[in-house]
Amino acid sequence: MQSTNYGQGVITLTTDFGTADWFVGTMKGVILRINPRATLVDLSHQVPPGDVRAGALALKASYRFFPARTVHLVVVDPGVGSSRSGLVIETRDYFFVGPDNGVLSWALGEQTVRSVHRLENERLFLQPLSRTFHGRDIFAPAAGHLSAGVPCRELGPGQPGWRRLHWPRARREGHAVCGQVIYVDHFGNAITNLREEDCGFANERAGTCLVGRVRCPLGDFYEAVPHGNALGIWGSSGLLEIAVNGGNAARRLGLKVGSKVKFLLKPVVHSGKREAGRSGRAS
Amino acid sequence: MQSTNYGQGVITLTTDFGTADWFVGTMKGVILRINPRATLVDLSHQVPPGDVRAGALALKASYRFFPARTVHLVVVDPGVGSSRSGLVIETRDYFFVGPDNGVLSWALGEQTVRSVHRLENERLFLQPLSRTFHGRDIFAPAAGHLSAGVPCRELGPGQPGWRRLHWPRARREGHAVCGQVIYVDHFGNAITNLREEDCGFANERAGTCLVGRVRCPLGDFYEAVPHGNALGIWGSSGLLEIAVNGGNAARRLGLKVGSKVKFLLKPVVHSGKREAGRSGRAS
Amino acid sequence: MQSTNYGQGVITLTTDFGTADWFVGTMKGVILRINPRATLVDLSHQVPPGDVRAGALALKASYRFFPARTVHLVVVDPGVGSSRSGLVIETRDYFFVGPDNGVLSWALGEQTVRSVHRLENERLFLQPLSRTFHGRDIFAPAAGHLSAGVPCRELGPGQPGWRRLHWPRARREGHAVCGQVIYVDHFGNAITNLREEDCGFANERAGTCLVGRVRCPLGDFYEAVPHGNALGIWGSSGLLEIAVNGGNAARRLGLKVGSKVKFLLKPVVHSGKREAGRSGRAS
Numbered sequence: 001m002q003s004t005n006y007g008q009g010v011i012t013l014t015t016d017f018g019t020a021d022w023f024v025g026t027m028k029g030v031i032l033r034i035n036p037r038a039t040l041v042d043l044s045h046q047v048p049p050g051d052v053r054a055g056a057l058a059l060k061a062s063y064r065f066f067p068a069r070t071v072h073l074v075v076v077d078p079g080v081g082s083s084r085s086g087l088v089i090e091t092r093d094y095f096f097v098g099p100d101n102g103v104l105s106w107a108l109g110e111q112t113v114r115s116v117h118r119l120e121n122e123r124l125f126l127q128p129l130s131r132t133f134h135g136r137d138i139f140a141p142a143a144g145h146l147s148a149g150v151p152c153r154e155l156g157p158g159q160p161g162w163r164r165l166h167w168p169r170a171r172r173e174g175h176a177v178c179g180q181v182i183y184v185d186h187f188g189n190a191i192t193n194l195r196e197e198d199c200g201f202a203n204e205r206a207g208t209c210l211v212g213r214v215r216c217p218l219g220d221f222y223e224a225v226p227h228g229n230a231l232g233i234w235g236s237s238g239l240l241e242i243a244v245n246g247g248n249a250a251r252r253l254g255l256k257v258g259s260k261v262k263f264l265l266k267p268v269v270h271s272g273k274r275e276a277g278r279s280g281r282a283s
Numbered sequence: 284m285q286s287t288n289y290g291q292g293v294i295t296l297t298t299d300f301g302t303a304d305w306f307v308g309t310m311k312g313v314i315l316r317i318n319p320r321a322t323l324v325d326l327s328h329q330v331p332p333g334d335v336r337a338g339a340l341a342l343k344a345s346y347r348f349f350p351a352r353t354v355h356l357v358v359v360d361p362g363v364g365s366s367r368s369g370l371v372i373e374t375r376d377y378f379f380v381g382p383d384n385g386v387l388s389w390a391l392g393e394q395t396v397r398s399v400h401r402l403e404n405e406r407l408f409l410q411p412l413s414r415t416f417h418g419r420d421i422f423a424p425a426a427g428h429l430s431a432g433v434p435c436r437e438l439g440p441g442q443p444g445w446r447r448l449h450w451p452r453a454r455r456e457g458h459a460v461c462g463q464v465i466y467v468d469h470f471g472n473a474i475t476n477l478r479e480e481d482c483g484f485a486n487e488r489a490g491t492c493l494v495g496r497v498r499c500p501l502g503d504f505y506e507a508v509p510h511g512n513a514l515g516i517w518g519s520s521g522l523l524e525i526a527v528n529g530g531n532a533a534r535r536l537g538l539k540v541g542s543k544v545k546f547l548l549k550p551v552v553h554s555g556k557r558e559a560g561r562s563g564r565a566s
Numbered sequence: 567m568q569s570t571n572y573g574q575g576v577i578t579l580t581t582d583f584g585t586a587d588w589f590v591g592t593m594k595g596v597i598l599r600i601n602p603r604a605t606l607v608d609l610s611h612q613v614p615p616g617d618v619r620a621g622a623l624a625l626k627a628s629y630r631f632f633p634a635r636t637v638h639l640v641v642v643d644p645g646v647g648s649s650r651s652g653l654v655i656e657t658r659d660y661f662f663v664g665p666d667n668g669v670l671s672w673a674l675g676e677q678t679v680r681s682v683h684r685l686e687n688e689r690l691f692l693q694p695l696s697r698t699f700h701g702r703d704i705f706a707p708a709a710g711h712l713s714a715g716v717p718c719r720e721l722g723p724g725q726p727g728w729r730r731l732h733w734p735r736a737r738r739e740g741h742a743v744c745g746q747v748i749y750v751d752h753f754g755n756a757i758t759n760l761r762e763e764d765c766g767f768a769n770e771r772a773g774t775c776l777v778g779r780v781r782c783p784l785g786d787f788y789e790a791v792p793h794g795n796a797l798g799i800w801g802s803s804g805l806l807e808i809a810v811n812g813g814n815a816a817r818r819l820g821l822k823v824g825s826k827v828k829f830l831l832k833p834v835v836h837s838g839k840r841e842a843g844r845s846g847r848a849s
Contacts, residue, residue: 010595010598014588017469040324065702067595079506305627312636
């Protein structure tokens, strides 16, 4: 990246609130009252209701493209009002704010964590506190104060850890790596849990994906196969995706979250040049 | 709220334009030409087409969480091009801009109104004026100029009042308060017209909601009832909501706007502590 | 327009990425890393997947309402990863960034073009470059650098032209002008390819539209016909639209992109005053 900007006050918002209601806008109002110079960016508000894993993936796929010191605010919080804690976690590069239900954990797994604090300083909450909208009353104020420079320790007491979501592991089976669909995007591309490092001996030109009974080649771009054909492709998040050139793979192949995908390996020697590039990106 | 910021140039936008077309973006372009420093926040653009009451509720539920002097722009305007006026209304805390069809009135009912002006200064309109997009040609310029500091009186002549929408009143029936669903949100929560002050003798732990033939308890948070069960809950807008823990109440109970809801009262003495907190919020 | 603002750093975004995923947010992160002062405005992210013409229309209908020097970024790019070029085109008023597949061409047809450059300076790309998300890795960085003042020539080599999309022409047939529906908006209004200048002798009060077998009058605003009735109306983009007062014309009349619409002419003399106004706007 060409430049980094400390103290810019960017806040990203990821929720399962949808965009039809006034909920997200209200959170932004709360933030702007606290820090009128905050720059607010929506990651997604269409995380399926209560789907902590989908929220975790959206964050993991995008957080590192933001300026240093960005506050990433995630409110996918089926346990709102119950005893789960709210957290702020500071890493070397970013702040993460959200409920302690694992939604932050896939992104945090790639970061150097500096501190973990619970959001318990009630003087920073909106009063009276609602029972159902901690996004507005607890999380948004926390993000606003952080973006304005308030240190994490003022938001509440420290704690040693945070809840982690299980990342579905690739499983080796002879000359195959077995994985599964973890997300279907707007275009119907089926994103799997398979990372290039899980498929260590794969020669991209020679590899083949097995989706149900359908075999499809691995391609470098969608048009590498004829219009309407399926292919595997290393997607923009570094994960294997099943796509259809000019079409909707999920609909066409009946894929959904949990569908099995196999990556068939051919132990062919490759140059290693691209791999080096890819591993540079994972950092 | 921790701080207020005068002159920040925040403008909220609420419309029934949807987000698929270029309409909202175009309004923002018009505003930024007039005031490049304006901060634009979407409240909702998915108000059902022409549904003035839904727009009025979105505004009422969220306007007060924004910085002082925010310009709240609402374009839900089935009568565009006809004789209805466009208005700017200045209150002690905010500016409200929109058609004079009642869409502003539920928020205004909670505010101290200082002035009401019609948007008739054609020098501030976009020219040539379209017949179908006053959001772009009249309302957005008005909001832009207001956020840049132009006084209301320059936008057009004053008038004494504005059109008011009827707020459906709670009706007392023996030991029950009768209300109705006025909005169904993204999660399927059914928001009613019942405010805590309508249910004066309610002890929150003892109260019961009657939705059709289904009785459900009043809870403090969603997980107060088993997963999949219905409950009543005082929602984040200060109104009684019917919800299902981990589910969609509207779908489950067949609720839609207009559905009847009863709140059954049990005249039990309560501490009064929470009530004080709630009434502090209504101000 | 009352004021223009050079150097404001506004960037508009138009894509077919939808809003459910993190793709658009990620592009914004990339832009803000390069130019933290950029003002980001969404035009639409619900262009139908791969529909270059719908993207071209969204841009054409809205680009000119933005401040001078705005960077209009359009990523509707079914050929991502193949040999199509990415372009930046500078006109007298704006910058346009997008793939060279015609998506920029309808807007450019109204602008004075100053330069055309291909996005080939790899030092400005995100590295490693993904195969499927040039919006993030090539186009967003280009827009960010342009908004920060980097001259177009630093983004890559110049070229003389760009790919143009065919604009469906109006066809004269006796006393009728024959056109077609080119877009259906959120309200179900069917926008046609017919411009007022295509219908030169039209007297607005006397003209009639023929949609299938349905005749409908030309009106000045929706309420010019009884509730539920169809009318033709000169829409906010300067194009003839078929609408239903208080209803959804596309659903009611079975209209979709490609449906035929005739405009029946009555050669009545008119004042000419409005026409002058309209042609002033087209510039």
